[in-house]
Amino acid sequence: MSTLYDKLGGQLALEQIVDELHKRIATDSTLNHFFAGTDMAKQRNHLVAFLSQIFEGPKQYAGRPMDKTHAGMNLQQQHFDAIAKHLSEAMAVRGESSEDTSAALDRVSKLKGAILNK
Numbered sequence: 001m002s003t004l005y006d007k008l009g010g011q012l013a014l015e016q017i018v019d020e021l022h023k024r025i026a027t028d029s030t031l032n033h034f035f036a037g038t039d040m041a042k043q044r045n046h047l048v049a050f051l052s053q054i055f056e057g058p059k060q061y062a063g064r065p066m067d068k069t070h071a072g073m074n075l076q077q078q079h080f081d082a083i084a085k086h087l088s089e090a091m092a093v094r095g096e097s098s099e100d101t102s103a104a105l106d107r108v109s110k111l112k113g114a115i116l117n118k
């Protein structure tokens with residue numbers, strides 16, 4: 001049975017999705033200030049590795065857990081929703097099906113409590 005990672009198109013697809021997501025974050029003034037001090041090349045690789053893991057692809061994420069990573073940013077529901085919306089649009093641009101996109105968003109949404117530290 002193929003995993004969500006396979007259905008989405010594997011590593012290359014995740015890289016394209018994350019690049020598209022980062023373009024959208026960069027031009028969103030409600031979000032881009034959070035990333036002002038972030039090395040986006042490093043962030044890209046960490047996010048690709050992280051998504052690979054939660055979509056049942058290769059386990060290659062060696063970064064910090066989601067609560068520690070996002071602690072102290074005072075993130076709110078609206079920030080999470082904005083990233084989730086950009087992610088969903090990035091997946092549509094890459095041509096993912098609405099079924100696979102909503103499966104991916106479900107998995108990301110399970111992490112909301114940890115990311116918002118709430």
Ligand code: HEM
Nearest residue numbers: 031034035037038046047050063064069079080083084115
């Ligand atoms: C929606 C689901 C989200 C996921 C799956 C996610 C995932 C990640 C991952 C994997 C990292 C890298 C951790 C590391 O380098 O060790 C990271 C870092 C980061 N995230 Fe998120 N994140 C999410 C939401 C958000 C939101 C809503 C914001 C703010 C609007 C945000 C802001 C950041 C920032 C600023 C960093 C970099 C921290 C640094 O430079 O040290 N994230 N995130």
